[in-house]
Amino acid sequence: MRDLPFESVAKALQALEAISARTQITMTLVNLLRQTPPEVIDKVVYLVQGRLGPEWKEIPELGVGEKYIVKAISIAYGVSEDVVNKSFKATGDLGEVAERFASRAKRGLAGFLGEEKRELSVTRVYEALLKIAYATGEGSRDIKIRTLAGLLTDAKPAEAKYIVRLTEGRLRVGVGDATILDALAIAFGGSVEVRPRVERAYNLRADLGEVAKIVATQGVGGLENVEPQVGIPIRPMLAERGKDAREIMEKVGWRAIAEFKYDGERAQIHKDGDKVTIFSRKLENITHRYPDVAEMARRGIRAERAIVEGEIVAIDPETEDMRPFQELMHRKRKHEIERAAKEVPVKVFLFDALYTDGQDLTVKPLAERRRALEAIVIPLERWEIARYVHVESSEEVDKFFLQAVEEGAEGIMVKAIHDRSVYTAGARGWLWVKYKRDYRSEMIDTVDLVVVGAFYGTGKRGGKLSSLLMAAYDPKEDAFKTVCKMATGFTDEELERMNEMLREKVVSQKPLRVISRMKPDVWVEPYYVAEVLGAELTLSPIHTCGQGAVKEGVGISIRFPRFIRWRDDKRPEDATSEEEIVDMYRRQLKKIEEGEQA
Numbered sequence: 155m156r157d158l159p160f161e162s163v164a165k166a167l168q169a170l171e172a173i174s175a176r177t178q179i180t181m182t183l184v185n186l187l188r189q190t191p192p193e194v195i196d197k198v199v200y201l202v203q204g205r206l207g208p209e210w211k212e213i214p215e216l217g218v219g220e221k222y223i224v225k226a227i228s229i230a231y232g233v234s235e236d237v238v239n240k241s242f243k244a245t246g247d248l249g250e251v252a253e254r255f256a257s258r259a260k261r262g263l264a265g266f267l268g269e270e271k272r273e274l275s276v277t278r279v280y281e282a283l284l285k286i287a288y289a290t291g292e293g294s295r296d297i298k299i300r301t302l303a304g305l306l307t308d309a310k311p312a313e314a315k316y317i318v319r320l321t322e323g324r325l326r327v328g329v330g331d332a333t334i335l336d337a338l339a340i341a342f343g344g345s346v347e348v349r350p351r352v353e354r355a356y357n358l359r360a361d362l363g364e365v366a367k368i369v370a371t372q373g374v375g376g377l378e379n380v381e382p383q384v385g386i387p388i389r390p391m392l393a394e395r396g397k398d399a400r401e402i403m404e405k406v407g408w409r410a411i412a413e414f415k416y417d418g419e420r421a422q423i424h425k426d427g428d429k430v431t432i433f434s435r436k437l438e439n440i441t442h443r444y445p446d447v448a449e450m451a452r453r454g455i456r457a458e459r460a461i462v463e464g465e466i467v468a469i470d471p472e473t474e475d476m477r478p479f480q481e482l483m484h485r486k487r488k489h490e491i492e493r494a495a496k497e498v499p500v501k502v503f504l505f506d507a508l509y510t511d512g513q514d515l516t517v518k519p520l521a522e523r524r525r526a527l528e529a530i531v532i533p534l535e536r537w538e539i540a541r542y543v544h545v546e547s548s549e550e551v552d553k554f555f556l557q558a559v560e561e562g563a564e565g566i567m568v569k570a571i572h573d574r575s576v577y578t579a580g581a582r583g584w585l586w587v588k589y590k591r592d593y594r595s596e597m598i599d600t601v602d603l604v605v606v607g608a609f610y611g612t613g614k615r616g617g618k619l620s621s622l623l624m625a626a627y628d629p630k631e632d633a634f635k636t637v638c639k640m641a642t643g644f645t646d647e648e649l650e651r652m653n654e655m656l657r658e659k660v661v662s663q664k665p666l667r668v669i670s671r672m673k674p675d676v677w678v679e680p681y682y683v684a685e686v687l688g689a690e691l692t693l694s695p696i697h698t699c700g701q702g703a704v705k706e707g708v709g710i711s712i713r714f715p716r717f718i719r720w721r722d723d724k725r726p727e728d729a730t731s732e733e734e735i736v737d738m739y740r741r742q743l744k745k746i747e748e749g750e751q752a
Contacts, residue, residue: 156191160274163201164312170327174666176631179329183337190276192370196363197280199334204325206284208361210387210437214287218298218321223248226299227318230306231255246662248322252306253315272308279305279313283320326679328666331727332632334362343374355380357389357580358516360437382509382516384426384459387433389580393567395599395734396587397741399548399555405584406570411520412554413542414563415588416503417479418467419723423451425460435723443485446495447502450537456530457510464504465540471499476562480719503540504531505567508577516577520569520585523577544571555589565590582731599738601626601712601730602721604634605682606665607674608656609641619653620644623674624686624715626699628732634680635732636670637699637710638688643717655682669698683721683729688712691739700736710739 166186170179183202190198200206206213224242228235233255241251282301289297305317319325335356339349355377356365368376382388396402403410420435421444430448432441441448447466455462468481477498484498485491507527508515515523531539541558545551551568558566568587569575575585603624611620621641625634644652659679664670667680693704694711701709 155193155277157275157277158190158194158198160276160279160313160317161310162186162189163198163276163279164310164316167202167316167325167327168312170329171666174328176333176633180333180336180340183329183334184341187337187341187366187370190370192367194276194280195370196367197276199363199366201276201280201320202327202329202334203331203362204320204323204327206280206287207363208437210360210433210439212439213284214290216283216287216321216323218286218302218323220248220322222295222299223302223318223322226302226306227252227255229299229303249315249319249324252309252318253311256306256309256314257311274305274308274310274313279317286321324661326661326663326665330632330667331356331362332629338362338366338369339374342369348374351377353580358382360387360389381514382461384424384461384509385429385431387422387424387437388461388508388516389437390420390422390435390463391578391580391586392582392728393586393588394582394584396568396589399551399589402568402587402589403545403548403551405587406568407572408546409571410545411524411542411569411571412545412551412566413505413540413569414503414558414561415565415567415590416465416467416476416540417564418465418476418500418503419479419482421447421464421466421502422508423447423455423462423464425451425455425457425462427458428452435728436725442491444495444500445491446536447500450502450534454532454534454537456532459509459511460507460530461509462504462527462531463506463508464502466500466502468498469501469536471496474501476501486722499536501536501538503538505540505542506577516579518576519571519573520575520577521571551589600685600687600718601735601738602683602724602728603637603640603686604680604726604729605656605659605678605684606634606636606668606670606680607672607677608660609639609675611641615649618649619656619676620649622652622684622717623670623672623678624684624712625668625670625680625729626732626735627727627729628669628699629727631669632667634665634668634726634729635699635701635709636668636672636697637735638686638697638712638715639672640684640686640715640717642715643687648717671696671698680726683724683726685718685721686712686715687718688716689714691735691742699732700739703736704739710735 166182169182224235224238227238282305286298286301306314309317335353336346339346339352351374358380422433424431430451432444434440468477470477481498484494507523510526510530515526543554555566566589570585605622606625607623608619609621611618621639624638624640625636628635656678659681660676661679664677665679690713691710692713693708695708697709697711699709
């Protein structure tokens with residue numbers, strides 16, 4: 155099997171760290187991909203992502219503690235742990251510490267054992283990192299340390315730096331999925347123009363490594379054969395938001411399905427015989443949280459193999475009334491799942507079918523997918539198809555909206571049913587439109603924003619991170635742009651939890667995908683998403699979201715932002731987009747102008 159020297163990956167990572175222009179980042183990746191043998195291109199893509207596989211595979215996180223890494227560096231380079239710690243205190247970066255010792259090491263573990271250094275290959279590094287990730291139980295500490303020390307012994311300086319950063323889970327090269335998709339399109343399709351074909355395959359098989367292997371071995375044409383596969387999550391189709399019924403109906407073509415929008419956890423349910431796998435909106439495997447839902451799927455789906463989507467909603471065990479999304483947080487327990495299932499029972503409302511017994515339904519219009527869903531679903535006590543009606547007027551939409559709110563839903567979804575209403579996996583568009591309760595309020599719409607920084611509090615909150623720098627996502631630049639500083643809405647318990655959460659994601663310098671004029675006390679790797687409610691949108695000379703879209707040199711910010719809840723079901727790339735923020739500001743401005751004219 156052909157392999158690639160790990161040095162090639164290390165040099166590319168080094169180059170990526172030194173540049174910020176997305177075009178240069180993309181071409182650096184293109185050059186790396188073109189020199190990578192197809193046999194290991196999936197591993198190279200994973201390493202550039204800073205992981206060992208797609209997130210849904212549940213490979214344990216690499217994040218090895220500092221003490222273990224210090225000991226491994228000590229063993230590899232024949233220096234005391236005190237010396238390593240002293241260097242670490244001076245630099246604050248264990249990757250740089252390893253690089254420094256590797257550049258001057260003459261005798262380490264290999265020297266003591268009388269061995270010659272061996273060139274590190276991508277496969278060797280990848281498999282060693284897998285070994286470290288999966289090491290558990292008695293003796294795992296020594297396995298992790300010796301395995302890492304073995305890699306560092308044979309590593310060249312740059313290799314040592316990035317092996318350590320990969321091991322501690324802090325790669326910091328600022329490469330998102332969108333940039334890798336561009337690089338794959340250019341490397342194997344000759345142009346970014348073929349990006350949509352690469353992205354479609356990725357949306358159906360949420361595994362960039364596998365997509366890279368297909369396009370590297372079969373060319374862009376090979377991607378046309380990619381279809382949904384039971385057991386591999388499909389990136390969910392996303393919706394736009396509508397401000398009123400007339401606008402929504404204009405967007406969907408005046409013929410649509412309106413269905414209840416439930417305040418629950420979106421779930422993609424895969425059934426393969428008796429095996430059921432449930433994926434969250436973030437494509438996280440959440441089957442262990444919902445053994446009751448898995449059993450419903452076994453009994454409630456006629457097809458032998460199927461992929462369906464629905465909303466898991468908490469219900470009151472006494473009244474069967476729907477409960478808020480926050481109630482499902484009890485289902486996150488790692489232990490006593492059966493007890494949690496009894497305390498917080500759930501009901502499943504299904505709304506789409508993506509695959510059934512060999513048929514790819516994502517290419518079919520919604521009306522056809524709906525017929526397929528109704529054909530395979532066996533209604534059970536807490537397992538049914540979401541409430542819906544056919545609508546052809548804004549009056550019908552408003553009437554159904556009020557009915558949904560009255561019955562405990564948070565609003566409705568309006569979905570086009572014309573011939574082009576296919577399932578656009580991973581994409582946001584006007585085929586689906588959200589119409590929620592808070593959109594009818596005089597307050598600004600709620601938005602989902604990403605934490606990119608944090609500030610320490612004073613007084614009672616002294617020494618604790620108590621306010622957050624929040625950002626919207628710009629898919630065009632694959633970047634996060636700041637929109638507000640948020641300090642209200644947190645209880646004391648939530649502040650404690652927030653500090654615990656953020657500790658693992660704090661980084662020493664601004665993440666490369668973050669565009670910010672404001673400098674927080676600490677930078678945070680984009681990971682956590684929060685739902686935020688504000689008083690209004692206003693122009694801002696400080697924040698970078700929407701910069702130049704309304705006024706030259708000026709961005710848009712949220713005035714009086716307030717924390718509502720964490721959106722653990724969303725990836726940072728699923729957050730409210732910069733374009734949505736700009737559109738919301740323009741709508742608000744238009745409303746104000748119309749009010750002044752009245």
